[in-house]
Amino acid sequence: xxxxxxxxxxxxxxxxxxxxxxxxxxxxxxxxxxxxxxxxxxxxxxxxxxxxxxxxxxxxxxxxxxxxxxxxxxxxxxxxxxxxxxxxxxxxxxxxxxxxxxxxxxxxxxxxxxxxxxxxxxxxxxxxxxxxxxxxxxxxxxxxxxxxxxxxxxxxxxxxxxxxxxxxxxxxxxxxxxxxxxxxxxxxxxxxxxxxxxxxxxxxxxxxxxxxxxxxxxxxxxxxxxxxxxxxxxxxxxxxxxxxx
Amino acid sequence: xxxxxxxxxxxxxxxxxxxxxxxxxxxxxxxxxxxxxxxxxxxxxxxxxxxxxxxxxxxxxxxxxxxxxxxxxxxxxxxxxxxxxxxxxxxxxxxxxxxxxxxxxxxxxxxxxxxxxxxxxxxxxxxxxxxxxxxxxxxxxxxxxxxxxxxxxxxxxxxxxxxxxxxxxxxxxxxxxxxxxxxxxxxxxxxxxxxxxxxxxxxxxxxxxxxxxxxxx
Numbered sequence: 001x002x003x004x005x006x007x008x009x010x011x012x013x014x015x016x017x018x019x020x021x022x023x024x025x026x027x028x029x030x031x032x033x034x035x036x037x038x039x040x041x042x043x044x045x046x047x048x049x050x051x052x053x054x055x056x057x058x059x060x061x062x063x064x065x066x067x068x069x070x071x072x073x074x075x076x077x078x079x080x081x082x083x084x085x086x087x088x089x090x091x092x093x094x095x096x097x098x099x100x101x102x103x104x105x106x107x108x109x110x111x112x113x114x115x116x117x118x119x120x121x122x123x124x125x126x127x128x129x130x131x132x133x134x135x136x137x138x139x140x141x142x143x144x145x146x147x148x149x150x151x152x153x154x155x156x157x158x159x160x161x162x163x164x165x166x167x168x169x170x171x172x173x174x175x176x177x178x179x180x181x182x183x184x185x186x187x188x189x190x191x192x193x194x195x196x197x198x199x200x201x202x203x204x205x206x207x208x209x210x211x212x213x214x215x216x217x218x219x220x221x222x223x224x225x226x227x228x229x230x231x232x233x234x235x236x237x238x239x240x241x242x243x244x245x
Numbered sequence: 246x247x248x249x250x251x252x253x254x255x256x257x258x259x260x261x262x263x264x265x266x267x268x269x270x271x272x273x274x275x276x277x278x279x280x281x282x283x284x285x286x287x288x289x290x291x292x293x294x295x296x297x298x299x300x301x302x303x304x305x306x307x308x309x310x311x312x313x314x315x316x317x318x319x320x321x322x323x324x325x326x327x328x329x330x331x332x333x334x335x336x337x338x339x340x341x342x343x344x345x346x347x348x349x350x351x352x353x354x355x356x357x358x359x360x361x362x363x364x365x366x367x368x369x370x371x372x373x374x375x376x377x378x379x380x381x382x383x384x385x386x387x388x389x390x391x392x393x394x395x396x397x398x399x400x401x402x403x404x405x406x407x408x409x410x411x412x413x414x415x416x417x418x419x420x421x422x423x424x425x426x427x428x429x430x431x432x433x434x435x436x437x438x439x440x441x442x443x444x445x446x447x448x449x450x451x452x453x454x455x456x457x458x459x460x461x462x
Contacts, residue, residue: 004461009260042458044283045265052259053267054283054342080268080285088264095262101459103445104295215292219407222297232297232377239293 006031007044007096012089013068018156022122023086024060024072027097034063037129038106038210038238041071041099045081055081058125058212058238059100062132072156074122105238107210108133114203115143116230118191118221120213121154123240127212128157135164142169146199148191148217150178173199191217193224205229212238276346279336281453284344291343292407295441299376299427300406308395308412309430310358312372313365318358319430322411326397328353328361333394335417337424338453350415352396355388358431368433372440373414376427381440382449383416383423385433392418395428420451420458 010027017023039059046052061070075086089095107115107130115134117127124147134143149155155174165172175187175195187195200207209230211221218237225235268285280286303322311317320328332351338344371388374380387393393416397404404410409426416423422442443449448457456462 005459007260045262045267046259047265047267048261050259051267051269052283053265053285056341084262084265093263094260095265096260101446104441215407219292219298226297232299235297237294237296239291 035100120217123213315363351398
Protein backbone atom coordinates (compact mmCIF):
# COMPACT_ATOMS: atom_id res chain seq x y z
CA UNK A 1 0.00 0.00 0.00
CA UNK A 2 1.26 3.44 -0.86
CA UNK A 3 2.22 5.47 2.17
CA UNK A 4 0.20 8.62 2.72
CA UNK A 5 3.30 10.21 4.15
CA UNK A 6 5.99 9.49 1.61
CA UNK A 7 9.70 9.83 2.13
CA UNK A 8 11.10 12.73 0.14
CA UNK A 9 14.61 14.02 -0.33
CA UNK A 10 15.22 17.31 1.43
CA UNK A 11 18.05 19.64 0.43
CA UNK A 12 19.80 21.72 3.08
CA UNK A 13 19.67 25.32 1.86
CA UNK A 14 21.06 27.07 4.92
CA UNK A 15 22.46 26.35 8.36
CA UNK A 16 22.20 28.76 11.25
CA UNK A 17 24.13 28.40 14.49
CA UNK A 18 21.67 29.08 17.31
CA UNK A 19 23.77 28.19 20.38
CA UNK A 20 26.89 26.12 21.03
CA UNK A 21 24.79 22.93 20.94
CA UNK A 22 21.98 23.90 18.59
CA UNK A 23 21.71 24.56 14.87
CA UNK A 24 18.81 25.26 12.57
CA UNK A 25 18.77 23.54 9.20
CA UNK A 26 16.57 25.00 6.48
CA UNK A 27 15.37 22.23 4.19
CA UNK A 28 13.88 22.69 0.74
CA UNK A 29 11.22 20.04 0.16
CA UNK A 30 10.12 18.96 -3.31
CA UNK A 31 6.75 17.88 -1.91
CA UNK A 32 6.29 20.55 0.73
CA UNK A 33 2.90 20.80 2.31
CA UNK A 34 1.64 23.11 5.04
CA UNK A 35 2.16 21.77 8.55
CA UNK A 36 0.29 22.64 11.70
CA UNK A 37 2.58 24.42 14.17
CA UNK A 38 3.77 21.83 16.69
CA UNK A 39 4.07 19.00 14.16
CA UNK A 40 7.27 17.15 13.41
CA UNK A 41 9.09 15.45 10.57
CA UNK A 42 10.91 12.14 10.63
CA UNK A 43 14.47 12.18 9.35
CA UNK A 44 16.01 9.01 7.90
CA UNK A 45 19.75 8.72 7.35
CA UNK A 46 21.13 5.73 5.44
CA UNK A 47 24.73 4.49 5.43
CA UNK A 48 26.41 2.96 2.38
CA UNK A 49 25.74 -0.58 3.58
CA UNK A 50 22.02 0.09 3.95
CA UNK A 51 22.03 0.62 7.72
CA UNK A 52 19.66 3.44 8.53
CA UNK A 53 18.54 5.46 11.53
CA UNK A 54 15.45 7.57 12.07
CA UNK A 55 14.60 10.37 14.49
CA UNK A 56 11.80 12.92 14.80
CA UNK A 57 12.40 16.68 14.81
CA UNK A 58 9.86 19.40 15.43
CA UNK A 59 9.34 21.99 12.72
CA UNK A 60 10.48 25.41 13.93
CA UNK A 61 9.18 27.46 11.02
CA UNK A 62 5.67 28.70 10.35
CA UNK A 63 3.54 27.17 7.57
CA UNK A 64 3.27 30.57 5.90
CA UNK A 65 6.83 29.96 4.65
CA UNK A 66 6.16 27.70 1.71
CA UNK A 67 8.43 25.18 0.04
CA UNK A 68 10.80 24.80 2.98
CA UNK A 69 10.92 24.00 6.68
CA UNK A 70 13.33 24.75 9.49
CA UNK A 71 14.39 21.93 11.79
CA UNK A 72 16.23 23.08 14.91
CA UNK A 73 18.46 20.29 16.16
CA UNK A 74 20.12 20.05 19.55
CA UNK A 75 23.29 18.00 19.54
CA UNK A 76 22.96 15.03 21.89
CA UNK A 77 26.48 14.10 23.03
CA UNK A 78 26.21 10.34 22.52
CA UNK A 79 23.50 10.62 19.91
CA UNK A 80 23.51 9.03 16.49
CA UNK A 81 21.56 11.37 14.26
CA UNK A 82 21.92 14.79 15.89
CA UNK A 83 25.77 14.81 15.78
CA UNK A 84 25.53 14.03 12.07
CA UNK A 85 23.02 16.84 11.47
CA UNK A 86 24.96 19.34 13.59
CA UNK A 87 28.56 18.43 12.68
CA UNK A 88 28.66 16.74 9.28
CA UNK A 89 25.88 18.29 7.24
CA UNK A 90 26.78 21.20 4.95
CA UNK A 91 24.62 23.34 2.69
CA UNK A 92 23.70 21.31 -0.38
CA UNK A 93 23.55 17.98 1.45
CA UNK A 94 20.44 15.92 1.03
CA UNK A 95 18.67 13.37 3.22
CA UNK A 96 15.26 11.75 3.52
CA UNK A 97 12.38 13.19 5.52
CA UNK A 98 8.68 12.53 5.84
CA UNK A 99 5.94 14.50 7.49
CA UNK A 100 4.29 16.55 8.81
CA UNK A 101 3.28 14.26 11.66
CA UNK A 102 1.21 14.63 14.83
CA UNK A 103 -2.28 15.88 15.48
CA UNK A 104 -2.52 16.81 19.15
CA UNK A 105 0.42 18.98 20.20
CA UNK A 106 -0.57 21.51 17.53
CA UNK A 107 -1.90 25.03 17.58
CA UNK A 108 -3.04 27.31 14.82
CA UNK A 109 -4.62 30.71 14.60
CA UNK A 110 -8.13 29.26 14.28
CA UNK A 111 -7.99 27.98 17.86
CA UNK A 112 -8.41 31.40 19.50
CA UNK A 113 -8.18 32.33 23.16
CA UNK A 114 -5.13 32.96 25.27
CA UNK A 115 -2.07 30.79 24.96
CA UNK A 116 0.44 29.71 27.59
CA UNK A 117 3.62 28.12 26.31
CA UNK A 118 6.12 26.49 28.66
CA UNK A 119 9.47 25.36 27.27
CA UNK A 120 12.50 23.60 28.67
CA UNK A 121 15.67 23.82 26.58
CA UNK A 122 15.15 22.71 22.99
CA UNK A 123 11.50 22.06 23.88
CA UNK A 124 11.01 25.62 22.66
CA UNK A 125 11.24 24.48 19.02
CA UNK A 126 7.62 23.42 18.35
CA UNK A 127 6.42 26.39 20.42
CA UNK A 128 8.46 28.69 18.19
CA UNK A 129 6.54 27.41 15.19
CA UNK A 130 3.34 28.40 17.01
CA UNK A 131 4.70 31.87 17.85
CA UNK A 132 5.95 32.50 14.32
CA UNK A 133 2.61 31.42 12.92
CA UNK A 134 0.84 33.59 15.48
CA UNK A 135 2.88 36.61 14.38
CA UNK A 136 2.42 35.83 10.68
CA UNK A 137 -1.35 35.66 11.03
CA UNK A 138 -1.69 38.71 13.27
CA UNK A 139 -3.43 36.96 16.15
CA UNK A 140 -4.12 39.43 18.97
CA UNK A 141 -5.22 37.11 21.78
CA UNK A 142 -2.60 37.22 24.53
CA UNK A 143 0.21 34.68 24.64
CA UNK A 144 2.98 34.09 27.12
CA UNK A 145 6.10 31.95 26.80
CA UNK A 146 7.84 30.76 29.96
CA UNK A 147 11.22 29.44 28.84
CA UNK A 148 13.58 27.55 31.13
CA UNK A 149 17.21 27.31 30.03
CA UNK A 150 20.41 26.58 31.90
CA UNK A 151 22.21 29.76 30.90
CA UNK A 152 21.50 32.95 28.94
CA UNK A 153 23.71 31.71 26.11
CA UNK A 154 21.67 28.54 25.78
CA UNK A 155 18.43 30.41 25.06
CA UNK A 156 17.50 29.52 21.48
CA UNK A 157 15.87 32.21 19.25
CA UNK A 158 16.55 34.90 21.89
CA UNK A 159 16.73 37.90 19.58
CA UNK A 160 13.66 36.88 17.63
CA UNK A 161 11.68 36.21 20.80
CA UNK A 162 12.55 39.65 22.11
CA UNK A 163 11.48 41.20 18.84
CA UNK A 164 8.20 39.27 18.85
CA UNK A 165 7.60 40.23 22.48
CA UNK A 166 7.09 43.87 21.59
CA UNK A 167 3.93 43.27 19.66
CA UNK A 168 0.51 41.64 19.49
CA UNK A 169 0.07 40.82 23.16
CA UNK A 170 2.99 38.40 23.35
CA UNK A 171 5.29 38.32 26.37
CA UNK A 172 8.24 36.11 27.22
CA UNK A 173 9.70 35.21 30.64
CA UNK A 174 12.99 33.38 31.06
CA UNK A 175 14.19 31.34 33.96
CA UNK A 176 17.90 30.57 33.96
CA UNK A 177 18.52 27.60 36.20
CA UNK A 178 22.31 27.26 36.21
CA UNK A 179 23.86 30.70 35.85
CA UNK A 180 22.64 34.21 35.16
CA UNK A 181 24.34 37.20 33.57
CA UNK A 182 25.22 40.18 35.77
CA UNK A 183 22.17 42.29 36.54
CA UNK A 184 19.73 39.49 35.61
CA UNK A 185 16.22 40.40 36.74
CA UNK A 186 14.38 37.36 35.41
CA UNK A 187 13.69 34.10 37.18
CA UNK A 188 16.65 32.02 38.31
CA UNK A 189 15.18 28.76 39.54
CA UNK A 190 13.43 25.66 38.29
CA UNK A 191 9.81 26.10 37.26
CA UNK A 192 7.44 25.96 40.23
CA UNK A 193 3.79 26.70 40.97
CA UNK A 194 4.48 30.31 42.04
CA UNK A 195 6.22 31.03 38.74
CA UNK A 196 3.44 29.38 36.74
CA UNK A 197 0.87 31.46 38.67
CA UNK A 198 2.67 34.70 37.92
CA UNK A 199 3.10 34.13 34.21
CA UNK A 200 -0.37 32.73 33.66
CA UNK A 201 -2.29 35.28 35.78
CA UNK A 202 -2.86 37.75 32.91
CA UNK A 203 -4.10 34.90 30.69
CA UNK A 204 -6.88 33.67 32.95
CA UNK A 205 -7.79 30.10 33.86
CA UNK A 206 -9.10 29.19 30.43
CA UNK A 207 -5.74 29.54 28.67
CA UNK A 208 -4.67 26.68 26.45
CA UNK A 209 -1.27 25.44 27.63
CA UNK A 210 1.47 23.68 25.66
CA UNK A 211 4.40 22.29 27.63
CA UNK A 212 7.48 20.89 25.91
CA UNK A 213 10.83 19.90 27.35
CA UNK A 214 12.58 17.17 29.29
CA UNK A 215 10.31 14.80 31.21
CA UNK A 216 11.11 16.18 34.66
CA UNK A 217 10.20 19.72 33.60
CA UNK A 218 7.06 18.60 31.79
CA UNK A 219 5.87 16.64 34.84
CA UNK A 220 6.42 19.61 37.17
CA UNK A 221 4.89 22.16 34.82
CA UNK A 222 1.86 20.09 33.77
CA UNK A 223 1.09 19.08 37.37
CA UNK A 224 1.64 22.68 38.50
CA UNK A 225 -0.70 24.10 35.87
CA UNK A 226 -3.39 21.71 37.05
CA UNK A 227 -2.78 22.72 40.68
CA UNK A 228 -3.12 26.42 39.88
CA UNK A 229 -6.48 25.82 38.24
CA UNK A 230 -6.09 24.92 34.57
CA UNK A 231 -8.13 21.93 33.57
CA UNK A 232 -6.19 18.83 32.49
CA UNK A 233 -7.79 18.81 29.06
CA UNK A 234 -6.36 22.30 28.40
CA UNK A 235 -2.78 21.15 29.04
CA UNK A 236 -0.93 19.50 26.18
CA UNK A 237 2.50 18.01 26.62
CA UNK A 238 5.38 16.85 24.49
CA UNK A 239 8.60 15.47 25.91
CA UNK A 240 12.23 15.27 25.01
CA UNK A 241 13.57 12.34 27.00
CA UNK A 242 17.29 11.73 27.39
CA UNK A 243 16.90 9.31 24.48
CA UNK A 244 14.63 11.58 22.54
CA UNK A 245 15.62 13.41 19.40
CA UNK B 246 31.81 20.41 -3.30
CA UNK B 247 32.83 18.60 -6.46
CA UNK B 248 31.95 15.29 -4.90
CA UNK B 249 28.63 15.37 -3.22
CA UNK B 250 28.76 11.71 -2.35
CA UNK B 251 25.11 11.41 -3.19
CA UNK B 252 24.14 8.32 -5.00
CA UNK B 253 21.68 5.57 -4.81
CA UNK B 254 23.18 2.69 -2.88
CA UNK B 255 23.02 -1.00 -3.43
CA UNK B 256 19.55 -1.06 -1.91
CA UNK B 257 17.38 -0.05 -4.81
CA UNK B 258 15.09 2.43 -3.07
CA UNK B 259 17.41 3.65 -0.34
CA UNK B 260 18.94 7.08 -0.61
CA UNK B 261 22.45 6.96 0.84
CA UNK B 262 23.25 9.93 3.04
CA UNK B 263 26.68 11.44 2.40
CA UNK B 264 29.02 10.79 5.29
CA UNK B 265 26.56 8.97 7.51
CA UNK B 266 27.96 5.91 9.23
CA UNK B 267 25.62 5.43 12.16
CA UNK B 268 26.04 3.76 15.49
CA UNK B 269 24.86 0.22 15.10
CA UNK B 270 24.62 -2.43 17.72
CA UNK B 271 27.56 -4.87 17.61
CA UNK B 272 26.60 -8.02 15.74
CA UNK B 273 27.88 -10.03 18.69
CA UNK B 274 25.30 -8.47 20.98
CA UNK B 275 22.69 -10.78 19.52
CA UNK B 276 20.30 -7.85 19.37
CA UNK B 277 20.22 -7.34 15.64
CA UNK B 278 17.21 -9.57 15.00
CA UNK B 279 15.27 -7.99 17.85
CA UNK B 280 15.28 -4.37 16.69
CA UNK B 281 12.45 -3.44 14.30
CA UNK B 282 13.26 -1.25 11.27
CA UNK B 283 13.93 2.42 12.03
CA UNK B 284 14.29 1.78 15.77
CA UNK B 285 17.31 2.17 18.05
CA UNK B 286 17.98 0.61 21.43
CA UNK B 287 17.79 2.71 24.58
CA UNK B 288 18.81 1.76 28.09
CA UNK B 289 16.74 4.36 29.94
CA UNK B 290 12.94 4.41 29.80
CA UNK B 291 11.64 7.52 27.99
CA UNK B 292 8.29 8.98 29.01
CA UNK B 293 5.75 10.26 26.49
CA UNK B 294 2.21 11.42 27.07
CA UNK B 295 -0.23 13.91 25.64
CA UNK B 296 -1.19 15.67 28.87
CA UNK B 297 -0.67 15.80 32.63
CA UNK B 298 -0.09 12.53 34.48
CA UNK B 299 -3.36 11.41 36.16
CA UNK B 300 -3.00 10.45 39.81
CA UNK B 301 -6.02 8.41 40.80
CA UNK B 302 -5.86 7.20 44.43
CA UNK B 303 -5.87 3.41 44.70
CA UNK B 304 -8.94 3.65 46.93
CA UNK B 305 -11.00 4.96 44.01
CA UNK B 306 -9.28 2.92 41.28
CA UNK B 307 -11.19 0.18 39.52
CA UNK B 308 -10.76 -1.95 36.43
CA UNK B 309 -13.78 -2.75 34.31
CA UNK B 310 -14.62 -5.12 31.46
CA UNK B 311 -17.64 -3.94 29.49
CA UNK B 312 -19.29 -3.89 26.11
CA UNK B 313 -20.11 -7.21 24.44
CA UNK B 314 -20.00 -9.32 27.58
CA UNK B 315 -22.89 -11.10 29.26
CA UNK B 316 -22.23 -9.31 32.55
CA UNK B 317 -19.69 -6.50 32.92
CA UNK B 318 -17.00 -7.21 35.50
CA UNK B 319 -15.21 -4.77 37.77
CA UNK B 320 -12.40 -5.04 40.34
CA UNK B 321 -11.13 -2.63 42.94
CA UNK B 322 -7.36 -2.41 43.49
CA UNK B 323 -7.19 -5.04 46.24
CA UNK B 324 -9.28 -7.51 44.24
CA UNK B 325 -7.29 -6.88 41.08
CA UNK B 326 -4.10 -7.82 42.94
CA UNK B 327 -5.72 -11.14 43.91
CA UNK B 328 -6.06 -12.20 40.27
CA UNK B 329 -3.42 -14.71 39.16
CA UNK B 330 -0.37 -12.69 38.11
CA UNK B 331 2.64 -13.57 35.98
CA UNK B 332 6.09 -12.17 35.27
CA UNK B 333 6.75 -11.07 31.70
CA UNK B 334 10.05 -10.18 30.02
CA UNK B 335 9.39 -8.34 26.76
CA UNK B 336 11.00 -6.08 24.16
CA UNK B 337 9.03 -2.88 23.60
CA UNK B 338 9.12 -0.37 20.74
CA UNK B 339 7.81 3.20 20.75
CA UNK B 340 6.76 4.90 17.52
CA UNK B 341 9.15 7.74 18.47
CA UNK B 342 11.93 5.31 17.40
CA UNK B 343 13.22 3.83 20.66
CA UNK B 344 13.24 0.15 21.49
CA UNK B 345 13.93 -1.21 24.95
CA UNK B 346 14.94 -4.84 25.29
CA UNK B 347 14.10 -7.27 28.09
CA UNK B 348 11.72 -5.05 30.05
CA UNK B 349 10.48 -6.85 33.16
CA UNK B 350 6.84 -6.60 34.19
CA UNK B 351 4.37 -8.25 36.53
CA UNK B 352 0.67 -8.23 35.90
CA UNK B 353 -2.45 -10.06 34.85
CA UNK B 354 -2.78 -11.64 31.42
CA UNK B 355 -5.79 -10.50 29.39
CA UNK B 356 -6.56 -14.23 29.08
CA UNK B 357 -7.08 -14.37 32.85
CA UNK B 358 -9.34 -11.31 32.74
CA UNK B 359 -11.43 -12.87 29.99
CA UNK B 360 -11.94 -16.00 32.10
CA UNK B 361 -13.95 -13.79 34.45
CA UNK B 362 -16.57 -12.83 31.85
CA UNK B 363 -18.67 -14.42 29.17
CA UNK B 364 -17.72 -12.80 25.90
CA UNK B 365 -20.32 -12.28 23.18
CA UNK B 366 -19.19 -14.06 20.01
CA UNK B 367 -19.70 -10.84 18.03
CA UNK B 368 -16.83 -9.20 19.92
CA UNK B 369 -13.97 -8.60 17.51
CA UNK B 370 -12.34 -5.38 18.66
CA UNK B 371 -11.30 -3.86 21.95
CA UNK B 372 -10.94 -0.29 23.17
CA UNK B 373 -8.69 0.17 26.18
CA UNK B 374 -9.74 3.24 28.16
CA UNK B 375 -7.77 5.18 30.73
CA UNK B 376 -7.82 7.91 33.33
CA UNK B 377 -7.52 11.25 31.57
CA UNK B 378 -9.70 10.10 28.66
CA UNK B 379 -7.03 8.28 26.64
CA UNK B 380 -8.22 5.39 24.47
CA UNK B 381 -6.56 2.96 22.09
CA UNK B 382 -7.93 0.15 19.94
CA UNK B 383 -6.62 -3.38 19.39
CA UNK B 384 -8.23 -6.28 17.51
CA UNK B 385 -9.33 -8.93 20.00
CA UNK B 386 -7.21 -11.72 18.45
CA UNK B 387 -4.10 -9.62 19.24
CA UNK B 388 -4.88 -9.30 22.94
CA UNK B 389 -5.32 -12.99 23.75
CA UNK B 390 -3.19 -16.14 23.92
CA UNK B 391 -0.52 -14.55 26.07
CA UNK B 392 -0.02 -11.49 23.86
CA UNK B 393 -1.15 -8.79 26.31
CA UNK B 394 -1.38 -8.11 30.02
CA UNK B 395 -2.32 -5.42 32.52
CA UNK B 396 0.91 -4.59 34.38
CA UNK B 397 1.24 -3.07 37.83
CA UNK B 398 4.91 -3.73 38.51
CA UNK B 399 7.93 -2.72 36.46
CA UNK B 400 11.40 -4.05 37.27
CA UNK B 401 10.22 -5.38 40.62
CA UNK B 402 8.64 -2.13 41.82
CA UNK B 403 5.15 -0.63 41.64
CA UNK B 404 4.66 0.94 38.23
CA UNK B 405 5.49 4.68 38.46
CA UNK B 406 2.74 7.16 37.53
CA UNK B 407 4.70 8.64 34.61
CA UNK B 408 5.03 5.14 33.17
CA UNK B 409 1.31 4.51 33.51
CA UNK B 410 0.92 3.43 37.13
CA UNK B 411 -0.93 2.21 38.99
CA UNK B 412 -1.65 -0.09 36.03
CA UNK B 413 -1.15 -0.04 32.29
CA UNK B 414 -1.94 -2.31 29.40
CA UNK B 415 1.13 -3.90 27.78
CA UNK B 416 0.83 -5.19 24.21
CA UNK B 417 4.51 -5.68 23.43
CA UNK B 418 4.13 -6.73 19.80
CA UNK B 419 2.57 -3.38 18.82
CA UNK B 420 4.01 0.16 19.09
CA UNK B 421 3.88 1.22 22.70
CA UNK B 422 1.08 3.81 22.38
CA UNK B 423 -1.19 0.74 22.21
CA UNK B 424 -0.03 -0.14 25.73
CA UNK B 425 -2.44 2.32 27.36
CA UNK B 426 -1.11 3.99 30.51
CA UNK B 427 -3.41 4.51 33.52
CA UNK B 428 -5.76 1.87 32.16
CA UNK B 429 -9.19 1.56 33.76
CA UNK B 430 -10.80 -1.03 31.55
CA UNK B 431 -11.42 -2.85 28.29
CA UNK B 432 -14.52 -2.39 26.14
CA UNK B 433 -15.40 -5.21 23.74
CA UNK B 434 -17.05 -4.25 20.48
CA UNK B 435 -18.22 -5.65 17.18
CA UNK B 436 -16.62 -2.89 15.13
CA UNK B 437 -13.22 -1.29 15.30
CA UNK B 438 -13.15 2.22 16.71
CA UNK B 439 -9.96 4.29 16.31
CA UNK B 440 -8.56 5.53 19.62
CA UNK B 441 -6.80 8.77 20.56
CA UNK B 442 -3.59 8.60 18.51
CA UNK B 443 -5.26 6.44 15.87
CA UNK B 444 -7.54 9.44 15.18
CA UNK B 445 -4.63 11.91 15.12
CA UNK B 446 -2.44 10.65 12.33
CA UNK B 447 -1.04 7.44 13.82
CA UNK B 448 -1.56 4.00 12.33
CA UNK B 449 -4.66 2.06 13.28
CA UNK B 450 -2.73 -1.16 13.82
CA UNK B 451 0.88 -0.25 14.76
CA UNK B 452 3.06 -3.29 14.01
CA UNK B 453 6.71 -2.19 14.52
CA UNK B 454 8.05 -4.95 12.24
CA UNK B 455 5.97 -3.55 9.37
CA UNK B 456 6.75 0.05 10.40
CA UNK B 457 3.07 0.85 10.70
CA UNK B 458 3.77 4.24 12.29
CA UNK B 459 1.36 6.68 10.69
CA UNK B 460 -1.98 6.67 8.91
CA UNK B 461 -1.63 4.88 5.60
CA UNK B 462 1.73 3.19 6.40
